[in-house]
Amino acid sequence: MKAGLPAVTAGREVNLALKDIRHNLGRFLLTCLGLSLLLGIVLAMVGIYRGLIEESLGLVRAAGGQVWVVEGGTRGPFAEASRLPGDTRIAIAAQWGVAAAGGVSYQNVEAQLRGQTKRLLVVGAQIARPGEARLVDEGRPIIRSRYEAVVDRGAGLVLGEQIKLGRDTFTVVGLTSNLVASGGDPVIFITLRDAQKLQFDLTPAASRRESVRSSGTAGTTDTVNAILVRLMPGVDAKRFAQDITRWKHLAALTQEDQETVLARSVIDRARRQIGLFTTLLLTVSTVIIGLIIYTMTIDKKKAIATLKLIGAPDRRIVGLIVEQALAMGIISFVAGVALINAGQGYFPRRVLLELTDAAMLFAVVLVACLVASALGVRTALRIDPASALAG
Amino acid sequence: MAEPPVVEVRRISKHFGEGPARVDALREVSLDVFPGTVIGLRGPSGSGKSTLLNVVGCILEPNSGTMRLNGELVYDGKWLRADLRGLRLEKIGFIFQSHNLLPFLNAWENIAVARILAGAGAAQAKGRALELLTYLGIERRQDAMPGELSGGEAQRVAIARALANDPRIILADEPTAALDSPRAAAVMDLLRKVATERRTAVIVVTHDEKIFDRFDHIYSLRDGALEPTRASAA
Known part of the structure; x- marks a missing residue:
């Protein structure tokens, strides 16, 4: 260079x-x-x-059951309509290997909240039984039989706030996170009794008419969409579900089956x-x-x-x-x-x-x-x- | 002349199309170009200048005739396209009418890229680029992008790029067409300097009458035929 x-x-x-x-x-x-x-x-x-x-699976998983007992010939409330008499829970709970059983119901409602219409999935569950809101990360679970609610944060409610569902007013006692329906609606837990009342209570006028029409013998409102079963340790869920299915008016799905149904249908x-x-x-x-x-x-x-x-x-x-x-x-x-x-x-x-x-x-x-x-x-x-x- | 010619073209013909549409671009053209000489190639549009340049530049295979480049027979059917490309890279430097510098490379990178393509390392290529920029007197503009260079500077960078791999021959297509007289003269001076000092043969295709006196020989092409040569006035 x-x-x-x-x-x-x-x-x-x-x-x-x-x-x-x-x-x-x-x-x-x-x-x-x-x-x-x-x-x-x-x-x-x-x-x-x-x-x-x-x-979607979070809701099913949060229920805390191992077997879902549903109406015979159906695949459970997440796939199609499933209705069972509420007292079926007693018969199921009496089966060998069952640690706990709880009736649950699911229904969509629209509620007025701070002037806005909010769509919610109402889960009716029994206190201290499978199906209740287990994972409350603020506040407490429902302990009173009436008018208490545990609601997902997605609904925008805070502890102590009140929400009107149907003709009743509920107080928010607990909050969950990321618990929504497959459509994205936040989940609100209330007791099964409140949920049944919300679902079947008629207005006073309609109630009187219905009472007259049925000659004073109104139909029962004690129905549930599914019964969630928690089994004792060592009990095979699949085997248990097969045994329940032998009852012609019932069907049973294991947790795994239920997740598959949800995944496939929804x-x-x-x-x-x-x-x-x-x-x-x-x-x-x-x-x-x-x-x-x-x-x-x-x-x-x-x-x-x-x-x-x-x-x-x-x-x-x-x-x-x-x-x-x-x-x-x-x-x-x-x-x-x-x-x-x-x-x-x-x-x-x-x-x-x-x-x-x-x-x-x-x-x-x-x-x-x-x-x-x-x-x-x-x-x-x-x-x-x-x-x-x-x- | 004692030295053998760098380029020996013998009875080269090239036509395009067949039948009534056939156009004879070159008709039995023969030409010798010796080291250190600067020759001019002129002729009207369509006379075959570009075709001859493409044939000598190892871009276009003739239909008949032979060509030797630095003693090697080029179009003998044994050369692959990649071989011809390698031959161009090593033996031939190209200078264009509109300098054709790569717009995304600066001055020294435009020169170095030719060296890198020939297999040199980046540092060595840069060294060579800076050496050539100094040789051509534009080392101050080493980092300038092509758009920042004047026409004369850009053409000097193009000449430097043509020299990057020490070619045996430089083919220049209208290198002064876009330049004014003083810059055209400067470019021709540079080509003369390169030919004399590096013993490089230079073929210049030109219409520019102002530079006709700068050539050792001028050849005229008309209808694909090379007319008798004459020594230039220089």
């Missing part, structure tokens, strides 16, 4: 992809921002689906809907990456022709395009994850982000980037090096 030259610093290899990105940084980042929103929505969809499963449709949207969004993302990479390739046509003319091998040209597509995907993915992490508290539904889902989406994004870069690569490889000489 001749004297007087500037000192040579050991530089990194000139990365054409990064250099080109830096040259068009504004456009590149704007594209990444748009893509990150799309990928963020994909992640939110998956997170909402996970949250949906968690919430969550499956949501899974398909969310899966469809996720697929559409990923397809749109792939098309966008493909189009952006293609236009970036077209913009670089002369530069690529020049590179080819001076002797750049095809793998360099392919690398330039694929690296840009991957950079776009990776940056967008990271930004999307950051966005969704920052904004998940603002979603109306619970968004449950799991590492495995993020890892899977990342892999899908990488594949999408490779697919999307194909058009750009094809275009680049077809550029005639002689075109660099043309003006």
Whole structure:
């Protein structure tokens, strides 16, 4: 080297992809921002689906039973209507191996709360029996037989606050977290007796008419949707359920069966809907990456022709395009994850982000980037090096 | 001349299309280009200048005839596309009408990239780039992006890039077309300097009459045929 030259610093290899990105940084980042929103929505969809499963199964799991005894020929209250006489609980509780049994009822109501209409899932359960609200994280469980409620925080109620359900007013004595119905409605626990009254009590006028119509012998309101059974240690739940099913008017599902029923009947449709949207969004993302990479390739046509003319091998040209597509995907993915992490508290539904889902989406994004870069690569490889000489 | 020619073109013909649509771009063209010489190639549009440049530049295979580059027979059916690409990288430097610097690389990176493509390490490539920038008198502009360079500076960087791998021949396509007279003269002075000091052969395709006196020989192409050569006035 001749004297007087500037000192040579050991530089990194000139990365054409990064250099080109830096040259068009504004456009590149704007594209990444748009893509990150799309990928963020994909992640939110998956997170909402996970949250949906968690919430739906959470209600079933929170009940604390091992066997669900339901109306014969049905799959239980989460799949279809199931009604049992309330006194069936006594017969079930008397079975060998039963540690405890409790009747439960489920019904959706709309309640007025601070001037707003709030939809709630009312769970009627018996005090200190399976089905009651076990996981109260503020306040206490229901201990009085009437007019007390344990409610999920999602309803926006606070301890000591009162809520009117039907013609009765309930005082909130306990709060739970993340206990909602599969539709997202917060759960409110009241005693079974209150729940039955809420469900079957008629207005005074209707009650009088009904009383006259049935000649003073009104039908019983002591019905439940299911009886939850907790078994003694060592008793096989499956075997117990099979034994109960022999009673022709009853059916029984183990906890596992109940979760499967819920997953299939309630969550499956949501899974398909969310899966469809996720697929559409990923397809749109792939098309966008493909189009952006293609236009970036077209913009670089002369530069690529020049590179080819001076002797750049095809793998360099392919690398330039694929690296840009991957950079776009990776940056967008990271930004999307950051966005969704920052904004998940603002979603109306619970968004449950799991590492495995993020890892899977990342892999899908990488594949999408490779697919999307194909058009750009094809275009680049077809550029005639002689075109660099043309003006 | 004692030294063998860098480029020996013998009875090269190239046509495009067949039948009535056939266009004979080159008709039995023969040409020798010796080390250290600067030759000019002129002719009207469609006369075959670009086709000849592409053939000599190992981009376009002729239909007939032979070509030797630095003594090696090029179009003998044994060369793969990748081999020709390697040959261009090692033996040929290209200079373009509109400099064709990569817009996303600065001056020294534009030069270094040619060296890196030839297998050099980053530090060595940068060293070579800075050496050439100094040789061509624009070392102060080493970090400037192409858009920040004047036409003359950009063309010097392009010349430096063409020299990055010490080519045996430089092919320049209208290198002064976008420059005013003083800058065109400066570019031709540089090409002359390169040819003399580095024993590089230089072929310049040009319409620019102002620089006709700068060549050792000028060849004219008309309808694909090379007309009798004459020594330039220089």
